[in-house]
Amino acid sequence: METKEDISCAIVVVAAGRGERAGSPGEGPKQYRRIGGRPVICHTLDRFATWAVETGQKPIFVVVIHPDDEALFENARASLTAAHDMIVVHGGETRQRSVLAGLKALTARQPSHVMIQDAARPFVDHDMLVRCQEALAAGHAAVLPAVAVADTLKRADSNSHVTETVSRAGLFGAQTPQCFRFDAILSAHEGAALSGRSDFTDDASIAEWAGIPVTLVEGSPDNFKLTTQRDIAMADQILSQTALPDVRTGNGYDVHQLVEGDGVTLCGVFIPHDQKLLGHSDADVALHALTDALLATCGAGDIGDHFPPSDPQWKGAASHIFLEHAAAIVRERGGVIMNADVSLIAEAPKVGPHRNQMRANLAEMLGISLDRCSVKATTNEKIGFVGRREGIAAIATATVVFRG
Known part of the structure; x- marks a missing residue:
């Protein structure tokens, strides 16, 4: 036996x-x-x-x-x-x-x-x-x-x-x-x-x-x-x-260097400034972090896997392309995007006057209601590379319910 x-x-x-x-x-x-x-x-x-x-x-x-x-x-x-x-x-x-x-x-x-x-x-x-x-x-x-x-x-x-x-x-x-x-x-x-x-x-x-x-x-x-x-x-x-609901949360983090320039793009909003963000695309650090957060909810890699910075076709590209691509992947895999939250960490420029437009942009890109989109900003109390105005960082969280 x-x-x-x-x-x-x-x-x-x-x-x-x-x-x-x-x-x-x-x-x-x-x-x-x-x-x-x-x-x-x-x-x-x-x-x-x-x-x-x-x-x-x-x-x-x-x-x-x-x-x-x-x-x-x-x-x-x-x-x-x-x-x-x-x-x-x-x-x-x-x-x-x-x-x-x-x-x-x-x-x-x-x-x-x-x-x-x-x-x-x-x-x-x-x-x-x-x-x-x-x-x-x-x-x-x-x-x-x-x-x-x-x-x-x-x-x-x-x-x-x-x-x-x-x-x-x-x-x-x-x-x-x-x-x-x-x-x-x-x-x-x-x-x-x-x-x-x-x-x-x-x-x-x-x-x-x-x-x-x-x-x-x-x-x-x-x-x-x-x-x-x-x-x-x-x-x-x-x-x-x-069945228990299949609710997943993804996190994303990104940072881009600040150099001399005429403005930065954050959440799809161009803000005039005496510096710009350095990157292969438009360097929208907020959308990059949120793209990674969405991809994380279904184990689909990160932004670099889908849009390699070595690929010349993405040079200067608007980052909404990346975010909308990630949202499409989530939906193809049965996900429903419930919430998107972005925290920007920067000494300047001021984000507050542009927050509502940023939220509206996220809602349009993701196809969700405005009340499901949050944008916050804080300084780094003049500490570290952010405090020295050498770069801007973003932390993003996405919540997705998967139904198959």
Whole structure:
């Protein structure tokens, strides 16, 4: 008998389906619909990733997607909250072919076991995964989480007339992840493909066909598959009621040297002055700091990554370009900008007379209301480089709520 520590378990997430019953084609495949503010597939992947962290494992993920969904998946991937060692492959015309593609992608890694999961089951729970893992460690080659059928079952004829009541004894509803010894299920899938059969509805049925004993473990009634539009709406309601809001705060700091000149630009406002700020762009230290703050809320690097000072195209550029670019990145990743706060540290010029225009500029650049924009200024009490009027510094804070 193996222990849980002896098992190297890969995760194959099947996400190549079209989901015709989940709504109109214009709404996209169900695995990319948003529930609780994030795509369905992100919830599914993160459930496994957090389970792996809890149990001290480092599984490799194989995500099988439709060839037409590469952009959808990459956009969804940005909403993952946990780290994943991931391979992405294209699926086939049927679920059976898609799973085989996912398994073949693992041959170089040779895990001892594999869990095969439907992307549209976002409520898989950690306790059930532990039960599956323990059953694999006990030596079972195939493990199927299942829930006993509770409803009375009827058989009907082609005219929808009931012909008999079917006994529920020994009947179970199969769920995923369906878990297997890797070499056994890969061989079974390859055998099924060679046989020409393509009517298997799940991986456990392929294991049964190949003569692999399948052992049941207790599933979870909450681990339902999202099939219809109503399922997606219900899942969204569940997650919206239970999920903590994803509120993130980013900080930015920037400083630019003052040299002899005729004025400075701060928050997009040109203020006449006997000095100017030195920089590759217009050196708007306030907007640079705020750009970094926004990028920080989604781990998108800093202003130098997006607008290198070595690039001649940004020489003398207006810094609102940088801030608006950062705001667009935040929105593309599901963020809603809630607040922007800038503190300027300078001995001169005076910021107070220009503060309202600065706030109005921030509101326009970020597409938020004026009351969500704050600009403050202070001197450095003649201490340090700021006190000696050698430079101006800015500290910025941005608050963003992410909804996927």
